[in-house]
Amino acid sequence: MRKDAAQNRAKILVTAAKLFQQRSVSTVSMKDIASAAQIGTGTLYRNYPNKSELCLALSFDFIQQFITTSQNYLGQTTAKPVVQFQQVLAQYLAFRERRLQLLTAIESGPTVMATYYQSTLYQQLVALFKRVLAPVSGDIEDDELTFRADMVIAMLKSNSYAYQRQQQGLSREQIANNISHLMIRNEKGL
Helix, strand or coil, rough: CCCCHHHHHHHHHHHHHHHHHHHHHHHHHHHHHHHCCCCCCHHHHHHHCHHHHHHHHHHHHHHHHHHHHHHHHHHHCCHHHHHHHHHHHHHHHHHHCCCCHHHHHCCCCCHHHHHHCCCCHHHHHHHHHHHHHHHHHHCCCCHHHHHHHHHHHHCCCCHHHHHHHHHHCCCCHHHHHHHHHHCCCHHCCC
């Protein structure tokens, strides 16, 4: 990538992050971002064809931080497998809640989720959940374990999570407990 193109991408991301801190993601337009970054709208759209793509780019670092922090925890802990699963799940819920606006913008994008599902980052997230699900899932095949990891992630997409929090009135802890009951095969034996 050319140096000026890389600088423009960085400028766009920094500017968007600042605007998203000042106002909600949904109220910031692409035109607002281009204007604040002092670049043309054509330059913005060449780099990020829509706001969902831009939000995905902003979120990659946050998702990677969550994965790295969780892997470090798993590398150091001596907690039982059930506790490990519950800890990673609780941290994922906290991460999603902190980044809810960005993640909602990503998940509502027309083509962004297909890009995200094919990314190395998503595969790392699935691998993380497989790692904590494997010891609490009983004797299952890798395909089913992958399915379970995908489903944990899918259950927590922004619209589902917001529905459980706002409409059903569940706390983050209640959501984590309910997911644990769905995913853990035999709590007593672990």
